Amino acid sequence: MVKKTGRPGYLQIADELRERIRGGLLAPGEPLPSTAQLAEQFDASLSVVKMAMGILRNEGLVVGQQGKGVFVREDDQLAQDGDLRAEVTALRSAVQDLTRRLEQMEAALPAAARKAGA
Amino acid sequence: MVKKTGRPGYLQIADELRERIRGGLLAPGEPLPSTAQLAEQFDASLSVVKMAMGILRNEGLVVGQQGKGVFVREDDQLAQDGDLRAEVTALRSAVQDLTRRLEQMEAALPAAARKAGA
DNA sequence: CAAGCCAACTAGGTTAACCATGTTGGCTAT
DNA sequence: ATAGCCAACATGGTTAACCTAGTTGGCTTG
Incomplete structure (x- = not known):
């Protein structure tokens, strides 16, 4: 999944997830696939997936809940x-x-x- | 330097550097200390410093130049x-x-x- | 003296391991 | 049946190692 385009993998994954969220494929409140699942889907290591998640978390697009999962932020229609x-x-x-x-x-x-x- | 306040170390370092930049202690165009120097100054591992740098880079506050260093972004209004x-x-x-x-x-x-x- | 090489720095990407902590569901023992 | 424990899973933080690649200054060699 991750292409060797010069753009690092963790940014590619962050881009892709960001677009899924913006496009509504991942609705607010909905959980993202787990880190392990994403790693498999993107054919990437756990580390790069975790880095991508960290970026989205830092951007406030998603909210993590320990033990449960990572969820698309509910309250930001302000971005539009x-x-x-x-x-x-x-x-x-x-x-x-x-x-x-x-x-x-x-x-x-x-x-x-x-x-x-x- | 990094305090055990519940806020993770890499965010503490990012906070501190962000504030130095905003406060003018680190002027636009000026290089930040190297990763190794920052690690020593903050008494942190190279890894957490690199993570902090990644955040600031992602935020666009700093620009890295391979082989040279990391510099405070010059055109501060770029975000407009x-x-x-x-x-x-x-x-x-x-x-x-x-x-x-x-x-x-x-x-x-x-x-x-x-x-x-x- | 000048050219070029090289060692020592730099940032940056990737991976793996370890740990802490929270959740959940199922199994076991009462 | 129910209470409680526990294994399996989840996020999240930290560290270390290895690799690529660019820069720079000094030293060596022609």
């Missing part, structure tokens, strides 16, 4: 909206602001960081 | 042209990180959380 750009810009500003404020808190209250970190 | 997905991914990670840190603060300062929240 037209004007994401403004939304992303606003989110970035909000994150930057939160980061700054949280850093001030952590700097002012090292006890919290100590308790959490060490 | 196509790939909102990577931008959203980065923001999601940032939010996860902020959430984790804020929860630690709240756990360490229950009085403050009570006063502010409920």
